Amino acid sequence: MNGARDSALSQAVRLREEGRADQARERLLDLTERYPEDAEIAYQAAWAHDVLGLEAEAVPFYERALSGTGLSRDDRHGAFLGLGSTYRVLGHYDRSSATFRRGLEEYPGDAALSAFLAMTLYNLDEPRDALREVLKALAATSGDPRVQSYRRAIEYYADNLDEIV
Template identity: 45%
Template sequence: MSDEEKLNDLLARLAERPDDPDLLRQTAYQHDRMGLEHEAVPYYERALELAQEDRLGLWTGYGSTLRVIGRFEDAVAAFDRGLAEFRGDPALRAFRAMACYNLGRSREAVGELLHLLAEKEQLGGYERPAAYYADHLDETV
């Protein structure tokens, strides 16, 4: 089945069950896969109103989609709402950092990424200084 056929199938099923959070989620994801990010947004929003499952994926996809279409402030707000539910999630934090970068908040973005790398012990023993400098990026000798 082609991507267009999958999308048409999802839309037909959604017409019969418009409040099905799983169909809304799948429809949002399918729009994204097809490069139709603007069209995905309302499906994400409705799915987040109704869904009890895969909320982490929904927040990540929704925020990422908002960032891709240039709605950077909205993306940060979506990631913040997702992080309120899923404290410390690395994907939400990384994508939030990208949206901060897009807003010209480079210091905040780099600091967050350094914290994330330090917490995940991805810096070969340099986690402690990286965590320090994440909050002191301009400090030099």
């Protein structure tokens, strides 16, 4: 471990969490220059850019974070959500869909990834697939006893929306 790196990264994250994202961004840009292969720093830099509404500038940092190693499982999940959402906001729907699908390969059944994929599928004019994602996420994660009592039916019809008898 590198104590100076860890301390500088912690300080930058703290600045972002305190609402001083501009200062965090500056420190993180410096850190990305000093540690260009560091996935954790790249992820935090992407996040700082997103917080500031600098989505296009966040993309290369998210990509670097996901192509590297060393992210915690939670941060890697967050990077998939961040990059996929950023692509969607920028109108890059195919890239967004591919990112969320890649995330779902690593985190099967993840409701957050499914929900954001559903939004992207809507943008891609694929409402049937979007609804399927939402229904499956609802069935898998709802604590509502009524939803759970119909879980198998909801999951079945999510894949068979046009079925009639």
